[in-house]
Each structure stands twice: as C-alpha cells, then as structure tokens.
Amino acid sequence: MPYPDEAEGFQVDGPSITEFHKRFFKLKPFGDYDVDVKIEACGICGSDVHTISGGWGEQKFPLCVGHEIVGRAIRVGPKVTLIKEGQRVGVGAQSYSCGECKQCKNDNETYCPVQIMDTYGAEWPETGIVSQGGYSSHVRTHEHWVFPIPEALPTAQVAPMLCAGLTVYSPLVRNGAGPGKKVGIVGLGGIGHFGVMFAKALGAETWAISRSRAKEADARKLGADGYIATAEEGWDAPHRCSFDLIINCANSSEGFDLARYLSMMDVHGRWISVGLPEEEGQVIKAQNLISNGVLIGASHLGSRKEMLQMLQLAADKGLKSWVEEIQLGEEGLTQAMERMKKGDVRYRFTLTGYDKVFA
C-alpha cells in the first residue's frame, strides 16, 4: 500500500466507459475487523459497465469500479478471526451490512434492510469517503466480506465467481436445484455460463435457453443436458409444465414474451431473475401466473456461507470459469468495456498483471 490509507487505481470521472484515469484515492479508516487486500486480479462485471454508464441511476464520481477481486490479505485488524495475513482471498460486490438484524443473523446479509454497502460507490458513514473497487491496488474490507480462496482455484478463473458466480449460485441452491429437478438458465452470458455450470454440478437436469443456437456447443461443454433456442417456432411447447426452476440471467427484457417462458414451468415452479435490465419491466397480470401457480422472484448476490460453499463446490468438481485475461490499464479497460457493451466475450474478462501497473 503506497500510503497507509490510500490505494492507487483507475477511476472514471463521469459516465464514459473509455476514460479511465490512474490516480491515488483514500480508503476508509482501518477498523478492528478490516482486512487490507493487495489485489492480483479483478473480474469485469456487467454492473461495472451499467454503473459507469449510468443505466442504474446517479453515481458518485470519481469512481473506481470492480467487485470480483482476488488478492492477498496483507494486514488484518486486531479483532479479525476469519482471515489470516498472507492468505489468498476474494472480495465480491458487497462489503458491509449491519450484522445485527434478523436478516444478517439468518444468512440473508445481502438483503439487510438496515445498511448495505456496495464494494464501490457507497459512502462510508461519517467519513465522506466513497468505497472504491478492484480496478486498483488495494481494498480494505470487513472480514465478513473477505473470502478465503481454495488452493485448487486459479486466481484469474475464480475472480468472476465472486459476483457473477455467486449471483446465480445462491438462487439455485435457495430454490432447490439438485437431483430430480429440471432447471433452465436463460441468457448465456457471464452469469448464465456459471448458471449452467453450477446447476449441472448440483445435480439438476440443466437446460440452457438462448435466442439462437450460436451458443449451443458452449452450453453443452459447460454441462447443459439440453438447449432451447427461442428464435425457433414452438420452442416452448415440448417443455410445457416441466421446469422446476428457471433462472433468468438475461440482461435485456426487450421483446421478451414472459408468458411463453412461464408456460414451461411446473406447478409452483419458480422464475427467478438475477439480471437487472435497464429497460422498463414486464407487465404481469395475475392471469399469467394462475394456470400453473408459478412464482416470480429476483435474487441479490448470496450469503458468505453460500460463497464458501460455491468456492468449495468449484474446487471439488474442478469447475473452470471461461475467462479471457486482460492486462489492467487504460487501454485494456477501454477495450474490455467496449467489448462488454457488445456482449463480445465468452464469458468473462479478468483483469490481471497488477504487478506491472502498481509499484
């Protein structure tokens, strides 16, 4: 760490995904439960692009994004028990919750109604300091939100699991994906590719659902038992009333005929969205839900417990994210962001080469 309470990283000063500026910025004051992480890799998440470009609303600029962070714990606070200095660790999209409420005590800390701090863009109370993400040299994070990484998982590959992976792993396990269940994953992007991988690893009959057949070979390699192309006529009919769970990972709701998807759900099956499209939502009438009593929901990240389970599952089963490595820097970031916008990645970028950039 260049100075005790500073990190160096790539910030944007406004809603442009092509203008990154390398500079120093302040970290929050070091707390008793905090861990300083020297970053070695960071996945590029769709949220990073959305956040910078403003699709989700006002942001606090200047801002350094990035919340799929892997690195080394180089300093731990005096009350830290979950992390050891020197350990390889990860940090995901959330970095704080109250820790005291019913939700926090029940492994629902990502739904804490009292206080949620995102890894970047959230203001630490009473400091005026805005949290900064992993396109940078270091992060300072409460131990609850720092996760030991199993040996077997390579740094660049595990990074995207920390947000994209967990985002789909949590709703899979919370909604019963496993042996004897038929699970669909809509949208084969960064999150969806983990969806297929994890649904299969959990033992479910796994179907990838995409517009065309372009990604069928990939889906099969990821473990899909079946593939549905929604550009084809009658795609829904053979599956009527058969899916126990569909996770919607699509990042656009344009032209989406929800009723046809829902017709594939078994009675009381669950349709869970994890993508957050920028467009207007779906009009939902009770009439669309009533013929099979389907439940529609959304899911937000996952608990620490689920994070650790997911990482262990990946290690035990030898699951490998499909990752393209990008050298951290203005050039690499600009290229990666532009390709993200176009969906030109199979299926995730990880920024690496941090030692070449930071002293």
Add this chain to the structure above:
Amino acid sequence: MPYPDEAEGFQVDGPSITEFHKRFFKLKPFGDYDVDVKIEACGICGSDVHTISGGWGEQKFPLCVGHEIVGRAIRVGPKVTLIKEGQRVGVGAQSYSCGECKQCKNDNETYCPVQIMDTYGAEWPETGIVSQGGYSSHVRTHEHWVFPIPEALPTAQVAPMLCAGLTVYSPLVRNGAGPGKKVGIVGLGGIGHFGVMFAKALGAETWAISRSRAKEADARKLGADGYIATAEEGWDAPHRCSFDLIINCANSSEGFDLARYLSMMDVHGRWISVGLPEEEGQVIKAQNLISNGVLIGASHLGSRKEMLQMLQLAADKGLKSWVEEIQLGEEGLTQAMERMKKGDVRYRFTLTGYDKVFA
C-alpha cells in the same frame, strides 16, 4: 330432477346481470363416476358477475352461473365410492380434470394442463353441452369434485367456502401460514374475509389490509390481530421486511402501489394473488423484487384434499362465514348482482329457498 337428464335454473342470455330467465336445460350424460346433486343453496361469487358481464372474455350464452353449491346427493354412479346417496355435499368452481397427469396425481388437479372443466360455461367434449351452474335445481358432477359437508356446518354458511373459502385457504396452507408466521390479507371482501378467518384459525399472526378503517371492526371480529389502512400516511413503514406471506384478495389493481406492499415482505416472503382484476396488470421490474428477494405468485382454487381439510377446520373451530341469505329468483338475483357490483355485501350472499322455486 324433472327429467332424467335435465335441470331447471336461471340463465342469462347475454352480458346483462339483471336479466335472468328460468328455464330447463340439458345436463351431460350420466357417467359411472357421476353424482346428481339436488341443490339447496348456492353462494354468489364475484366470478359469477365477472363471467356474465364479460370482464374475463367471451362466454357461452345462455348460461346459468353459480359454483358454490350445497345440496343432497340423490343419485350416484355405479363406480362412485367417495359419496353416498342422501349425503349432504358441496360442489365448487371446478368440476373436472384429466385425473391421470402428474399434476392430478399430486393434488394439483386445479392446475391440470390436460383438461380443466369449470362448473359452468365449459363444454363437455363430444356432447355440445355446456356445463351449467348452481342457480338451478341440480348439478351432475364427477365424484372427485363432490365434497361431503361436515354436520356442524350450516348449509347457507358453508356454500361460499366452496369457492371463495378454498381460493384463499389453499395458498395459505401451501405457503406456510401457521404459528410464528405473519400473514397479511389484502382486500376484505368475500374471499378476504375467509382469508382473515382461516389465517387466524391456522395460527398465524393475521393482519387485514384495507384502504380505510371502515372494515376494521369486522376484521377484528373475524380474528385479525392487526389492521393496516393504506389510505393513511406511512402505512407500510412500521411493517417493513416483516410479512412472511400476503394474500392479495383485492379485485381491483387500480392505483395499487405494489412496491410499497412488497417492501413489507420479509426476505423471500410471498405475495400471492387470488383476485383476478379486469384491468391491466402491474408492471414488475426485477428491481422491485430484489431488495428482499420476494416471490410473487397467483393461486387457482385448491385440491380436493385441501377442500376436505378446510371444511374440517371450519367445523372443528366453529368458523362461520358472514352470509346474507337471498331468496333464489329473478328478483333476488338482480338485487344481489347489483349489490355485488357495488361491493355492498358483508361478505357474501347465499341463495336459498330452492324448494320454493323448483318443483
């Protein structure tokens, strides 16, 4: 029965709720599993009004509505085992399903994807005969859809349980209403008044949710532990993140700020609609669901098993529907329909005096 395959009843010939014509009409051919029921009472359901006035789409006129039927089994088919001749029985809103599919075999017969026949307005295959409801002298119904009524339940009071009651009882039990759970019932009408009664009887902490305080005294008498008036400022705030289940029994979605209701749900709480408003649906964005991972669904009637459990619960706990009796006939029907349209009933009409009308 005037003739072996005919009944006499009050039909409408088009979408007017004030022109009922007393006449004879054909019943389906008597099958081995059929039960002929001589009707003694029939509840008036919101569906009857919706169906006649066309709010749910095209209807097959002439039509005799009514699907909260209580009467005597006067003839049973040679293969009937569930019902005995002479027994007091009920018939609800559905009168047939395939009986063979996965759903039918798993107590989801009201979600059968193969064949569902409504008690009125559905055409019996290969007969050209349209099913006719309980504003009439008799119905002929497959035994699976005929339910013995426990002694303790008076005929006029039990009638509305057969549709309105079951409609809310099923989602209550399917979604875990019971001790330790906080359950809300939105809309204190025919269905909602059963919702409050049953949620309380099942042991849940029960809240009635209505626009004004006009129905608070009633709700308390029905068993509500608490009452929320959504016309009052800040109505949702004290309940943030606390309801395990809310059953939406409202029959209108106009001016409905769904997001505020959903903010009252605990993490992964369930919002289940049983009303079917005629208006357009709600626009739902994943963003509205994500902060507490709430699930939105709808429910359709309930299984035979649930019907029998509900009737037994009502008998055991001495639950009494709030019923206003109306003499069956053109005059009574017209008055009742007009009052239904205005919501001027607390909380259900039951047509009685059948012996005065039919020979």
